[in-house]
Amino acid sequence: MSKPAHLAIHNVTRQFSVDSRTVTALQYVSLTVAEGEFITIVGASGCGKSTLLRLGAGLDAGHEGEIRHRGDVVQGPSLDRGIVFQEPRLFPWLTVERNIALGLENATVSKAEKKRLVDEHLELVGLAGFAKAYPHRLSGGMAQRAGIARGLVNRPDVLFLDEPFGALDAITKAHLQGELQSIWAKEKITMILVTHDVDEAVFLGDRVVVMSPRPGRIREIVQVNLPRPRDRTSSTFGDVRARVLQSLNGTAHVRDPQPVPTETKSVLPRPAHAIAAVG
Ligand SMILES: Nc1ncnc2c1ncn2[C@@H]1O[C@H](COP(=O)(O)OP(=O)(O)OP(=O)(O)O)[C@@H](O)[C@H]1O
DSSP: OOOOOSEEEEEEEEEEEETTEEEEEEEEEEEEEOTTOEEEEEESTTSSHHHHHHHHHTSOOOOEEEEEETTEEOOSOOTTEEEEOSSOOOOTTSOHHHHHHGGGTTSOOOHHHHHHHHHHHHHHTTOGGGTTOOGGGSOHHHHHHHHHHHHHTTOOSEEEEESTTTTSOHHHHHHHHHHHHHHHHHHOOEEEEEOSOHHHHHHHOSEEEEEETTTTEEEEEEEEOOOSSOOTTSHHHHHHHHHHHHHHTTOSOOOOOOOOOGGGSSSOOSOSSOEEEEO
8 A cells, every 4th residue: 555645635625614605715726745845835915725724723614625634634733743933932931941931832742852852953043142041032033933943843744834924024034934944954854835935935945835815725836946045046947937927926827726536546646736846
């Protein structure tokens, strides 16, 4: 029997009722993510990016279709799936190390092991000198690093990141993107990151998922076959960026979404919609 996909999103549709109207946030979204892959998701506001992330992390339900993580249906949050939000959501009354330790709250580890893990992650995100600091002493970039450390500290199998650098200035953002890519390369954790920043998506992703709104669906998946760390100034980087932008601007061919036949459930195909190989 073949190994189950690491994360398999199959024909997912999510609707919300808003003032007696039905909003289709996602429609027939299918995506198979390989172990250790870095997926980035871009798309216009309201195309369902955060909804997809929340469903994948098990923070939302009420969808049609199926999401499986290592073959098991995702039915709620799990220590195996971490999430990092745009705002770091640190507790102001806890020190940085205690905020990071919250990521281990439900994990069965000894006190000594907890301390070792927190120290290791403070080091990993470059905050070793700020263990005892309170969040008000941190810059936006440092606070976000603490948020990433909290998301990573219990070594989730998959880390979902919802616009983690969206609120940061350009220089801090570029720096943290580089750090995140190093952490990913070192730790080999599957990452799925939502962003509005096409450069960020191409810099980090093995594949860039381009979504379109109303209803939210996958328009295209752009493969990024560029060596890491990526050079944003190279012409090949520019070519991929242009490909993603072209898709976002709606100039790429769009197929109507169709449910994937149920008999393919155990071995999911590549995402149902157009796949563009670039690079
Ligand atoms: N809990 C909810 N209740 C009602 N509608 C919702 C809810 N969550 C999302 N929606 C709607 O679903 C659609 C997709 O929202 P979502 O936040 O996933 O989009 P997004 O692509 O992440 O947007 P943005 O880039 O602005 O963050 C939107 O029309 C939104 O209003």
